[in-house]
Amino acid sequence: MSLEALFQKLYDSPLAAAIRENTSYFPWIESLHVLAITLVFGTICIVDLRLLGYRAHRRGARRLIVDLLPFTWAAFAVAIVTGALLFTSNAVAYAHNAQFQWKMIAILAAGLNMAVFHLTAYRRIGDWDDAHRPPLAARLSGAFSLLLWIAVIVFGRLIGFTLSVF
Numbered sequence: 001m002s003l004e005a006l007f008q009k010l011y012d013s014p015l016a017a018a019i020r021e022n023t024s025y026f027p028w029i030e031s032l033h034v035l036a037i038t039l040v041f042g043t044i045c046i047v048d049l050r051l052l053g054y055r056a057h058r059r060g061a062r063r064l065i066v067d068l069l070p071f072t073w074a075a076f077a078v079a080i081v082t083g084a085l086l087f088t089s090n091a092v093a094y095a096h097n098a099q100f101q102w103k104m105i106a107i108l109a110a111g112l113n114m115a116v117f118h119l120t121a122y123r124r125i126g127d128w129d130d131a132h133r134p135p136l137a138a139r140l141s142g143a144f145s146l147l148l149w150i151a152v153i154v155f156g157r158l159i160g161f162t163l164s165v166f
């Protein structure tokens, strides 16, 4: 099955029709989506500012990451589920929307940046855990993460303004 046929199948599904045709389903799902992404971005911001050496110095970087990551992942799971439901409701139009495509690329890049951090600077965190100025690799990860998640949110916001009816 081609991607086009898959998106059309999603659009034709009873679930998609229910979200499209019920006046309150989409706004409620999008509100949950926005709530989830505020928690994703909020917890990531706190860690990234610590990696950049700006805030939360009373706590070691490792303690902060260990304490906040479960909230980030739980909120990310809710963002994925609600995002997928929103996507399903108008799959063909969203799949062709450049802001939606850039948002997905930015989410993948943010994930890659996080993986590189955990496989490099985080492995040596014992050396710099309480340092006011973390090593360059950690600061770069923090900076890229902040920029990429801001890009995800901006592209996410622009989707609704740029969606063309297919």
Ligand code: HEM
Residues within 6 Å of the ligand: 030, 033, 034, 037, 040, 076, 079, 080, 082, 083, 084, 086, 087, 094, 107, 152, 153, 154, 156, 157, 158, 159, 160, 161, 163
């Ligand atoms: C944690 C990751 C995510 C973030 C930070 C994020 C961010 C956003 C933002 C800021 C909006 C605009 C909300 C508004 O205008 O009220 C949005 C809307 C949307 N997001 Fe996400 N999103 C994420 C994940 C996803 C995923 C994984 C999908 C799809 C699989 C998705 C699909 C959508 C759709 C379809 C909309 C609605 C656009 C519209 O018509 O207004 N999102 N997202």
